Amino acid sequence: MSMYTAIATSAGRDARAVSSDGRLDVKLALQKELGGDGQGTNPEQLFAAGYAACFAASLQFVAASKKIDISDAAVTAEIGLSSNGKNGFQLDATLRVELPDGLAPETAQELVEAAHTVCPYSNATRGNIPVKLVVE
Structure with missing residues (x-):
């Protein structure tokens, strides 16, 4: 049973996306790069925002369990859209993780890899799309 269902x-793509509680209500538009007017957000941007937020929360969870303060951490998700070569499309992801100065590189890498095993987005994408982890 789910703990929460969104x-x-x-x-x-040329419509609106609305959550059942009304808190999310966004205009969608096909990207200029794909022939649209780009006058709204798109599924890839929404996915990037969700993945970045989820990974950041997972990173905080892992760091807290190790009693490491990473309150200044930030995650930027880059979601690429490309042809899959079979008349369809595929995604790829790069997660750029900024951690506080002074954190040992080994510790930073360990936290990011641990967060990647905890994050629901990472678990959902594992084996389905390439995900590159970059500690900055």
């Missing part, structure tokens, strides 16, 4: 509805 519900959102959309009619496509």
